[in-house]
Amino acid sequence: MVSEVTKLRTVSVDWAAVYSATFEDLVRFLYRKVWDPDRARDLAQEVFVRGLNENPDNPRAWVFTVASNLARDEARTAIRRRRHLALIKSETNPHARENPEEDLERREQVSAVRRALDQLSERDRDVLLLWDAGLDYGSIAAETGLSPKAVGTTLARARRRLVEAHGKLEGTHAAH
Amino acid sequence: MQHIDEGLLHWYVDEFDGVAHASLPDELREAVAHLETCETCRGRLGEARSLRDGASTILSGAEPRVDTPPFDAVVSRARDQRHDRVRIRWVRRSRALAMAATVVLAVGAGWMLRSRFPDAPVSDLVSDPMEAAQPAEQFAFEDAAREADRVEQNRTQPTPTREGQQEAVQNLALPEAPPAVAAGAGERSADSVALRQMAQAAPETERVRRAEEAVAQPVAADVDVVGAFATEQFRTVTMDSVRAAMLAKAAEPERQDAPLEARRMAAGLDEEPAWVTVDRATAEQAFGPLATIPAATIESFQLGSQFGTTAVTIRQRLGTTEITLLEWRGQLANEAPLGRGLASVADVPPGTALLVRTLGDLIVAVRADLPSDSLSVLVATLEAN
Numbered sequence: 001m002v003s004e005v006t007k008l009r010t011v012s013v014d015w016a017a018v019y020s021a022t023f024e025d026l027v028r029f030l031y032r033k034v035w036d037p038d039r040a041r042d043l044a045q046e047v048f049v050r051g052l053n054e055n056p057d058n059p060r061a062w063v064f065t066v067a068s069n070l071a072r073d074e075a076r077t078a079i080r081r082r083r084h085l086a087l088i089k090s091e092t093n094p095h096a097r098e099n100p101e102e103d104l105e106r107r108e109q110v111s112a113v114r115r116a117l118d119q120l121s122e123r124d125r126d127v128l129l130l131w132d133a134g135l136d137y138g139s140i141a142a143e144t145g146l147s148p149k150a151v152g153t154t155l156a157r158a159r160r161r162l163v164e165a166h167g168k169l170e171g172t173h174a175a176h
Numbered sequence: 177m178q179h180i181d182e183g184l185l186h187w188y189v190d191e192f193d194g195v196a197h198a199s200l201p202d203e204l205r206e207a208v209a210h211l212e213t214c215e216t217c218r219g220r221l222g223e224a225r226s227l228r229d230g231a232s233t234i235l236s237g238a239e240p241r242v243d244t245p246p247f248d249a250v251v252s253r254a255r256d257q258r259h260d261r262v263r264i265r266w267v268r269r270s271r272a273l274a275m276a277a278t279v280v281l282a283v284g285a286g287w288m289l290r291s292r293f294p295d296a297p298v299s300d301l302v303s304d305p306m307e308a309a310q311p312a313e314q315f316a317f318e319d320a321a322r323e324a325d326r327v328e329q330n331r332t333q334p335t336p337t338r339e340g341q342q343e344a345v346q347n348l349a350l351p352e353a354p355p356a357v358a359a360g361a362g363e364r365s366a367d368s369v370a371l372r373q374m375a376q377a378a379p380e381t382e383r384v385r386r387a388e389e390a391v392a393q394p395v396a397a398d399v400d401v402v403g404a405f406a407t408e409q410f411r412t413v414t415m416d417s418v419r420a421a422m423l424a425k426a427a428e429p430e431r432q433d434a435p436l437e438a439r440r441m442a443a444g445l446d447e448e449p450a451w452v453t454v455d456r457a458t459a460e461q462a463f464g465p466l467a468t469i470p471a472a473t474i475e476s477f478q479l480g481s482q483f484g485t486t487a488v489t490i491r492q493r494l495g496t497t498e499i500t501l502l503e504w505r506g507q508l509a510n511e512a513p514l515g516r517g518l519a520s521v522a523d524v525p526p527g528t529a530l531l532v533r534t535l536g537d538l539i540v541a542v543r544a545d546l547p548s549d550s551l552s553v554l555v556a557t558l559e560a561n
Contacts, residue, residue: 015247015250016247019244019247019250020244020247023242023244024242024244027240027242028239028240028242031238031239031240032235032238037240037241038474040240041240041242042465045245045249045250045253045465046253048247048250049250049253049254049257052250052251052254109237109238110237110238112237113234113235113237113238114238116234128231128235129235131190132231132232132235136191137187137190137191148187148201148203149181149183149184149187149203150183151183151187152181152182152183152184152185152186152187152190153181153182153183153186154183155183155186155190155228156182156183156185156186156224156227158231159186159227159228159230159231160227162231162234162235163227163230163231163234166234
């Protein structure tokens with residue numbers, strides 16, 4: 001394995017260690033941006049493929065920066081894809097066949113989180129998701145250009161809006 | 177005294193709650209000192225904690241199940257991408273020429289059959305010119321299947337039937353067969369020559385215009401593997417033709433020096449191969465990163481091994497359409513394992529139509545019956561991905 005990695009790069013970062021420590025957080029982060037688990041996993045791997053030739057000072061922060069950019073590109077593609085997928089409504093889900101009630105509940109839960117996150121500004125959402133993915137204030141500050149104090153202010157605002165938006169959605173759902 | 181800034185409060189809650197005073201950043205030392213004397217700010221501290229926990233709880237409602245594949249998968253993927261870049265550069269060079277050559281033949285043949293069978297819808301008679309516009313190097317296997325069909329038809333049907341004409345059109349629409357299966361190429365009928373001549377004299381029609389537009393389109397400079405795959409159209413083959421082609425290959429004299437096992441397996445297409453159903457993590461551990469169609473539900477992964485290569489089949493579903501992706505890695509002794517793999521994973525009775533596309537080491541076999549509009553949607557979906 002070491003020889004294979006050496007062929008691909010001349011860098012000092014131990015990407016295997018970064019990968020094992022970060023992959024799950026990265027998939028979670030990407031999932032909340034692309035809302036497709038397979039695509040999130042695929043993009044997360046692509047991030048590390050690109051990393052093999054890089055030598056960043058803060059690999060974990062670098063990984064999330066690249067992931068943000070890939071997710072942004074993905075969102076542009078998704079707009080085109082949505083036009084076609086609207087025609088394919090009969091898409092099936094194997095888990096739905098096994099436990100339809102649980103699947104429905106899970107879908108509604110994910111949908112509510114997604115809609116609540118959509119209520120946030122892009123900056124607030126990014127900062128919130130980066131924090132939730134495990135980045136510290138210093139890394140988020142470096143990624144966003146904010147000061148640590150401003151990261152705190154942004155997080156406070158994002159959390160409040162998320163909780164309020166989610167509460168409203170839950171209330172609406174309960175009323176129906 | 178002024179109360180603590182909300183940003184500092186959340187910074188403290190998130191990273192320094194309970195940390196010794198000496199370890200705090202300068203910005204927070206004063207704030208923490210204030211906390212000890214201000215009941216209001218202690219109350220706000222509690223609110224900040226519950227706000228943080230509330231937001232985290234909400235976000236945890238949208239977490240995917242994550243299996244971390246081994247890091248080898250990343251290294252393997254990086255290596256494959258390097259190989260793909262080299263391959264695509266080569267494909268790009270020959271692509272435009274192949275398009276130009278095949279589009280003209282397809283359009284002409286279609287026009288001739290249209291005039292010979294005026295009541296038939298065009299879609300029944302000829303492949304779409306866009307479909308025919310494909311690079312020669314990507315169709316070695318499908319050409320082999322068609323060549324076997326064509327030889328068989330010449331033997332059993334001296335007078336071409338309507339179906340025979342359709343086969344002839346498909347043959348014309350394809351690039352020249354590769355040397356390995358071109359032994360019967362000299363048998364091309366006089367009808368074929370006539371079709372070529374009529375093709376060149378084809379009048380202006382909507383299809384001609386579309387074909388010309390297709391030829392006129394420049395090849396994208398940033399074409400990649402997925403893009404090249406997605407923009408290719410599907411082509412129909414039958415399991416009969418696949419089996420016949422592989423049996424014909426096994427019998428060719430130049431194949432006699434192929435490994436005995438390869439020839440035996442090539443001739444034994446009806447044997448039941450060994451494919452093991454596994455989960456994705458296992459498949460990727462054994463094989464490397466797998467390409468799937470994001471819009472389609474994944475039904476199963478199957479792992480197989482042939483001639484020192486590892487092959488994986490992925491079954492996906494779009495609505496009622498079943499899609500089988502076959503991926504393999506490694507240098508094959510000949511093309512027999514490929515045919516065998518396709519025949520086995522397709523798992524359909526002889527005569528069933530399959531829509532098949534290949535690109536390098538990826539085969540996509542779509543089990544028909546598909547209405548044409550569904551196929552269009554599928555192709556559009558692939559393009560969008």
